[in-house]
Amino acid sequence: xxxxKTTESAPGIPAEGLSIAEAARRTGVSAHTLRxxxxxxxxxxxxxxxxxxxxxxxxxxxxxxxxxxxxxxxGMPIRTIRxxxxxxxxxxxxxxxxxxxxxxxxxxxxxxLAEVRRNLELIDHKIDVYRGRLAAGDADRLWxxxxxxxxxxx
Amino acid sequence: xxxxKTTESAPGIPAEGLSIAEAARRTGVSAHTLRxxxxxxxxxxxxxxxxxxxxxxxxxxxxxxxxxxxxxxxGMPIRTIRxxxxxxxxxxxxxxxxxxxxxxxxxxxxxxLAEVRRNLELIDHKIDVYRGRLAAGDADRLWxxxxxxxxxxx
DNA sequence: TCTTGACTTCGAGCATGCTCTAAATCCTAG
DNA sequence: CTAGGATTTAGAGCATGCTCGAAGTCAAGA
Numbered sequence: 001x002x003x004x005k006t007t008e009s010a011p012g013i014p015a016e017g018l019s020i021a022e023a024a025r026r027t028g029v030s031a032h033t034l035r036x037x038x039x040x041x042x043x044x045x046x047x048x049x050x051x052x053x054x055x056x057x058x059x060x061x062x063x064x065x066x067x068x069x070x071x072x073x074x075g076m077p078i079r080t081i082r083x084x085x086x087x088x089x090x091x092x093x094x095x096x097x098x099x100x101x102x103x104x105x106x107x108x109x110x111x112x113l114a115e116v117r118r119n120l121e122l123i124d125h126k127i128d129v130y131r132g133r134l135a136a137g138d139a140d141r142l143w144x145x146x147x148x149x150x151x152x153x154x
Numbered sequence: 155x156x157x158x159k160t161t162e163s164a165p166g167i168p169a170e171g172l173s174i175a176e177a178a179r180r181t182g183v184s185a186h187t188l189r190x191x192x193x194x195x196x197x198x199x200x201x202x203x204x205x206x207x208x209x210x211x212x213x214x215x216x217x218x219x220x221x222x223x224x225x226x227x228x229g230m231p232i233r234t235i236r237x238x239x240x241x242x243x244x245x246x247x248x249x250x251x252x253x254x255x256x257x258x259x260x261x262x263x264x265x266x267l268a269e270v271r272r273n274l275e276l277i278d279h280k281i282d283v284y285r286g287r288l289a290a291g292d293a294d295r296l297w298x299x300x301x302x303x304x305x306x307x308x
Numbered sequence: 309t310c311t312t313g314a315c316t317t318c319g320a321g322c323a324t325g326c327t328c329t330a331a332a333t334c335c336t337a338g
Numbered sequence: 339c340t341a342g343g344a345t346t347t348a349g350a351g352c353a354t355g356c357t358c359g360a361a362g363t364c365a366a367g368a
Binding site for chain 1: 324325326327328333334335
């Protein structure tokens with residue numbers, strides 16, 4: 001007991017690394033997309049290769065890819081992630097730029113969130129109206145063009 | 155005073171309707187996109203035409219287009235808006251379907267919002283870390299691959 | 309009337325982000 | 339050793355949502 005598995009470097013990652021299929025499973029992106037991310041310069045780590053040329057993913061590779069997917073999930077375009085990746089691989093000296101990039105993205109995301117929330121209110125309102133009118137049984141009048149300057153129908 | 159402008163039907167909409175350029179300005183979508191929306195079946199109202207074939211937008215047209223832009227702004231795909239538009243133009247009898255569509259979309263939007271918020275936390279964290287390290291002057295160690303099972307670098 | 313400039317339709321083109329195919333190679337179980 | 343599945347590359351293809359171009363029509367002022 002209390003034995004240290006020397007063949008593993010992390011939660012189940014063997015020392016020789018993971019196949020692309022395993023990496024895909026663990027990161028939640030397809031193998032196709034993993035290769036694509038690498039091709040377009042998103043991957044800042046140097047993914048290892050077997051003698052035969054197959055990719056071998058290690059902990060840092062997976063970590064970085066997860067960062068990418070989170071950035072993507074907040075809507076950061078590939079091109080911007082690449083810029084960030086370029087800054088990161090350029091190494092020390094551009095930390096302010098990285099920070100600027102992240103802060104500017106955060107501002108955009110927050111703005112988008114706010115906008116979506118605002119527009120969601122319309123949907124909430126329409127749902128309320130439909131529910132109310134369905135319950136009241138007079139759903140017929142919904143969006144049947146009304147005379148003129150009157151209030152818009154729902 | 156207190157004169158009623160009989161040539162206008164709403165906040166500045168003349169009785170003969172607005173040109174596509176004006177409609178574009180007021181709805182915030184380009185004239186190209188207005189035509190596109192019409193082409194793909196998003197527009198439930200029948201936009202009027204002049205004798206010469208030019209579109210004339212009236213209040214309800216603009217209202218509906220604004221509804222479309224709000225649905226788009228929450229990420230509803232064109233195809234779904236079209237389905238909604240079809241339900242609306244089909245008239246009475248499908249209110250439950252419209253409600254279902256809206257509720258299902260709302261659920262998706264809420265889920266997306268939650269996910270974005272979650273992923274935004276990573277960005278917040280990275281920003282904090284960069285700020286802290288920049289302030290501390292040891293920014294050099296950011297994302298320089300660390301030995302091994304240790305904590306991921308930022 | 310003539311000249312602009314706005315508008316029309318139809319269809320092509322474009323940006324984004326994957327997603328898939330083909331043909332070759334690798335690797336592992338039997 | 340061999341069969342068969344996984345992986346490789348380069349490049350094509352696809353879905354979405356616009357966006358633009360061409361060629362022709364319309365309309366309003368000089």
